[in-house]
Amino acid sequence: MKKILSILLLFCLFLNACSNKIDLTEKKQEDEQAYLISQGGNINLPLTPFKTFNPILNDNLYYFDFKDLIYSSLLEVNDDSSLNNLLASSLEKLDARTYRIKLREGVKFHDGKVLSVDDVLFTYNYIIKNKANSFYYNLLNNEANRIFAPSENFTISRVDDSTIEVRFNSESVNNLYALTFPILSSTDDYSNYKPNGTGPFKFESYDKNKKLVLQKNNSYFNGQSSIDTVTGIIIE
Numbered sequence: 001m002k003k004i005l006s007i008l009l010l011f012c013l014f015l016n017a018c019s020n021k022i023d024l025t026e027k028k029q030e031d032e033q034a035y036l037i038s039q040g041g042n043i044n045l046p047l048t049p050f051k052t053f054n055p056i057l058n059d060n061l062y063y064f065d066f067k068d069l070i071y072s073s074l075l076e077v078n079d080d081s082s083l084n085n086l087l088a089s090s091l092e093k094l095d096a097r098t099y100r101i102k103l104r105e106g107v108k109f110h111d112g113k114v115l116s117v118d119d120v121l122f123t124y125n126y127i128i129k130n131k132a133n134s135f136y137y138n139l140l141n142n143e144a145n146r147i148f149a150p151s152e153n154f155t156i157s158r159v160d161d162s163t164i165e166v167r168f169n170s171e172s173v174n175n176l177y178a179l180t181f182p183i184l185s186s187t188d189d190y191s192n193y194k195p196n197g198t199g200p201f202k203f204e205s206y207d208k209n210k211k212l213v214l215q216k217n218n219s220y221f222n223g224q225s226s227i228d229t230v231t232g233i234i235i236e
Helices: 002-018 061-069 117-129 135-140 175-180
Strands: 036-038 042-047 075-077 083-085 088-093 098-103 155-160 163-167 201-207 211-216 229-234
Touching (some): 061 229, 083 175, 117 135
Parallel strands (some): 042 229
Antiparallel strands (some): 075 083
16 A cells, blocks of 8 residues: 555655646646545546557556556565565565566456466566567666567466466566566457556546546455545646
């Protein structure tokens, strides 16, 4: 929950720095205003127009942060840049380049599907398949950390139905940061995609170029949010 609140707080601080016209104490505001906290556990956050809900293919900076409310990753980055387990329940270092990761049991996607190793492997392969359009491929496959280049011997493999083994191409203290990409469901329809993650909020509705509404995920594995609804107000 601390991570979620940090995301929301960052939106607040960003907008407060950008404009002195936003009054956080005034409840009634026009839709085009970017930020509003209201009584009853609801919050409005800013978004700019984006092309797709798919977090692997989306290149919108606002949605890049917003998607962390919908999706979860194996590991997450804390405010102090350290890492902690999220969808991973345990992480065992086998050698300088190899880690064995066990998934949390009973984690469900918003459509009710139980998380499995298939979803992790699917997401990794989906990034590789869409490397020309994936922000995550471009971010991770750089000169400093070429982990997504098959020739560099980076692999994610199945150990059993709840365990994967990750082998990096070289030893680095930053290797595990590569495992912070959002995990997709292997059974979703990506030709007509709607958000479906394992995060603290789930997709409720979308009014194109106006607003995106999320509802609290009452089955979230890492503790329920005190906020009931998050509305992304889309501004030009």
